[in-house]
Amino acid sequence: MAIIVDEKTKLVVQGITGYQGMYHSQAMRDFGTQVVAGVRPGKAGERVNDIPVFDSVKDAVDGTGANTSCVFVPAPGCKDAAFEAIYAGIETVVIITEHLPVLDAIHIVSVARSRGVTVIGPNCPGIASPGRAKVGILPSMIFRKGNIGVVSKSGTLTYEIVNAISERKMGQSTCVGIGGDRVSGTNFIDVLDRFQADRQTKKIVLVGEIGGTSEEEAAEYIKNNVTKPVVAYIAGRTAPPGKRMGHAGAIIARGRGTAESKIRALEAAGVKVAKIPTDVPDLLK
Amino acid sequence: MIGGRVDKAFDIASEMRNAPYGKSVRRECLNSPVWGYQDKSGHMKLFEYKAKEVMKRHGIPVPDGFVVSKPDEIKSLPGPVMVKAQVLIGGRGKAGGIKPADNIPEAKKAASAILGLNIRGYITKQVLLERRLDVVKEIYLSITIDRSRRSLIFMASAAGGMDIESVPENQILMLPVDPAIGYQPFVGRYVSGFLKLPPDQAEQVADVCAKLHELVVAEDAELAEINPLVITKDGKVVAGDAKITIDSDALFRHKDFESLPEDLTPLEQKAKALDIAFVQLDGNIGVIANGAGLTMATLDSINMYGGKAGVFLDLGGTDDPEKVKSAMLLMSEANPRVILLNIFGGITKCDTVAKGVLEAIEAKRMRIPIVARIKGVNEEAGRAMLKSAGMIPAYGLSEAAELASKESLKVV
Numbered sequence: 001m002a003i004i005v006d007e008k009t010k011l012v013v014q015g016i017t018g019y020q021g022m023y024h025s026q027a028m029r030d031f032g033t034q035v036v037a038g039v040r041p042g043k044a045g046e047r048v049n050d051i052p053v054f055d056s057v058k059d060a061v062d063g064t065g066a067n068t069s070c071v072f073v074p075a076p077g078c079k080d081a082a083f084e085a086i087y088a089g090i091e092t093v094v095i096i097t098e099h100l101p102v103l104d105a106i107h108i109v110s111v112a113r114s115r116g117v118t119v120i121g122p123n124c125p126g127i128a129s130p131g132r133a134k135v136g137i138l139p140s141m142i143f144r145k146g147n148i149g150v151v152s153k154s155g156t157l158t159y160e161i162v163n164a165i166s167e168r169k170m171g172q173s174t175c176v177g178i179g180g181d182r183v184s185g186t187n188f189i190d191v192l193d194r195f196q197a198d199r200q201t202k203k204i205v206l207v208g209e210i211g212g213t214s215e216e217e218a219a220e221y222i223k224n225n226v227t228k229p230v231v232a233y234i235a236g237r238t239a240p241p242g243k244r245m246g247h248a249g250a251i252i253a254r255g256r257g258t259a260e261s262k263i264r265a266l267e268a269a270g271v272k273v274a275k276i277p278t279d280v281p282d283l284l285k
Numbered sequence: 286m287i288g289g290r291v292d293k294a295f296d297i298a299s300e301m302r303n304a305p306y307g308k309s310v311r312r313e314c315l316n317s318p319v320w321g322y323q324d325k326s327g328h329m330k331l332f333e334y335k336a337k338e339v340m341k342r343h344g345i346p347v348p349d350g351f352v353v354s355k356p357d358e359i360k361s362l363p364g365p366v367m368v369k370a371q372v373l374i375g376g377r378g379k380a381g382g383i384k385p386a387d388n389i390p391e392a393k394k395a396a397s398a399i400l401g402l403n404i405r406g407y408i409t410k411q412v413l414l415e416r417r418l419d420v421v422k423e424i425y426l427s428i429t430i431d432r433s434r435r436s437l438i439f440m441a442s443a444a445g446g447m448d449i450e451s452v453p454e455n456q457i458l459m460l461p462v463d464p465a466i467g468y469q470p471f472v473g474r475y476v477s478g479f480l481k482l483p484p485d486q487a488e489q490v491a492d493v494c495a496k497l498h499e500l501v502v503a504e505d506a507e508l509a510e511i512n513p514l515v516i517t518k519d520g521k522v523v524a525g526d527a528k529i530t531i532d533s534d535a536l537f538r539h540k541d542f543e544s545l546p547e548d549l550t551p552l553e554q555k556a557k558a559l560d561i562a563f564v565q566l567d568g569n570i571g572v573i574a575n576g577a578g579l580t581m582a583t584l585d586s587i588n589m590y591g592g593k594a595g596v597f598l599d600l601g602g603t604d605d606p607e608k609v610k611s612a613m614l615l616m617s618e619a620n621p622r623v624i625l626l627n628i629f630g631g632i633t634k635c636d637t638v639a640k641g642v643l644e645a646i647e648a649k650r651m652r653i654p655i656v657a658r659i660k661g662v663n664e665e666a667g668r669a670m671l672k673s674a675g676m677i678p679a680y681g682l683s684e685a686a687e688l689a690s691k692e693s694l695k696v697v
Contacts, residue, residue: 020632076537101505101535102430109435110464125631139631139661154578155602156629159661160682163629180577183435209578212432235581238588276586278683 002129002174003149003194003201004092004118005033005068009133012037012060012090014081015072016048020096024137025049028070031134036064057081057088068092070126070135078122079104086117094135095121095185105183112185119185125155125177138162138177146171148284149195151188152207153180153214157235161207161277168281173200180209188218196226203229203284206271210236211257219265231283233274234262329531329542332371334413336509336527343500345493345511346523350415356393356400362386365417368395372407380404385417418523423513424480425449425457426493427528428501430508437462437501439494441476446513446525468498482516489522490514504542505535552618559611561598568593570693571621571653573612575600575633583627586682592690595621602632609641614649623654625689626671627682630661639667643674654692658685 011028015021016038026049029035037060038048044055054060057069069090073081078097085093086108093112100122112119120127126136131145142159144166152158158177165172176191178184188206195201204226208215215234222230237259263273272283331339337347349363352371370382377383382404386392392414402409423446431438439460444452458479462468473491482490493514501509508530515525531542556563562577570587572594574580580599587594596619598612616624628638638659645651657671658679672678677692679685 099534156576157578159629182432235578
């Protein structure tokens, strides 16, 4: 079954004429995603990688039946792009864009939730269901079809862990990179809820990092709602306090949001926590 | 919603008060007058006087005052004043950074005592002189981001002034602003109702709430804090102190805030100009990785094998060999015993990284041993290039961490 993206995903790429939009629309298609349209105002009628380009998301939806969007539009135009997608009836909006102002994120997420639209990101690598579809920038070669659901706040660290899992001949149902910004459209709990309900998913891997309290909240949720085995890794156990590693989320504040507090909460919820990323596959056995 | 966990929403507020910096950080103002500082986390913190200027612009009452950087600049006073150090750290009062003065000679004396004062590592370059308030009551009021609820949140307490974090939770109101509803007058009524104020003051506090919210939205602030919000003897509500942090991601629509200097070491400044995250630590392994999570995981792994990172550098997503080259050169300036290169290519291509690394080695004739682990898009090409240049190849993260740690512990 997988979650959020699959064979039924019909993707429109917003910002398809930019370098990343161009490169990744092809990579997503190579992965098996139905990339049906691109959007770039003023470029209607053009084609990128043979994908038709439309002036607006509405035209793309009317013309192709697109139901999912991948947003590469830079931060100043990102709120407009995300709202245009919601307005046009898109069901899932994946926002790759980084450096989105937090008030814009709050606004987008609030509207999306009230309309039942799934937003993933901002500042995320996207989502992949191996053998079915990929929406975002995750490198295709690391995936392997299987029954492990992966949810992560990180980008490249997600690749590291998925790769380690695949190298041990275990595969993934879906891998969701939810992004590490302070406000995200989809959080750990939203994804855990879906993995718990998904029949393909048998085990879950949760990748968190220092800062914020979403891992602690996830632990609480797991304790009460998740019956599938969960393995976790929390990055930043040895990070110096008070120094941020480039992520808005990775801040240590006064003993809260520390790796210790997260690991303690997860272990209390019955989650096996790996000390380093390469231990994750061992704990899945 | 009244009550709730204080700690969640206090992330930013507490970070401002307790920011623990590394020993290498320079904490002086480079040139004055400036409005504030951008810290390592990209938070644009405004000095009190600038924050008060912004609050005044949005209609929040603040005491009359002015800022000086030399005692001689004091020509007249708006009455009895407080002379306050302008530094971006809490605990000014206890450190002798706030003094009363009743006339110009006293004000000059206070100013010369405070200017140049080192307050928990921050050198005072400016003082704010403002009319002294007849304080009857001190309230805490702020708006910040609530990550869990994905909204703005008001925090208020009748026990303001003191260290708000030691106030029991049940004495602090946590009131999220529903983003779909936005600010409505009832929000201000809930805040002033919680504070149990007489009608006239309640109305004034509610008005401050409305204006503070307006300020946060208009200026893209991620924190606006008034502590204390003072109730004076004549029943007026006035901002006694002010903290504002601007969301640096929103600077594209706030050109007026863009010129803030940063609180960085010279190497960190160079890195910032290249859009590379660069942090100096205590160990002797130089870590170059891409992405915050992977960088942290690399540090964790090194630690497992007894090594210690001396500097880490997060390339982020790049596909420009020049940037990789600059990063390598920067790393060599930090003079680590060994460099651990851990790249997982997605947007970043492995051969791009290899090209940049080789160019840097050639340009500088670098002799530092390099453990290279690269994985992802175009990894074969990249690995071959690095191997031919004599680097120590590693295939997995653990192996790379182990090799680098061993190398770093070698006795020379």
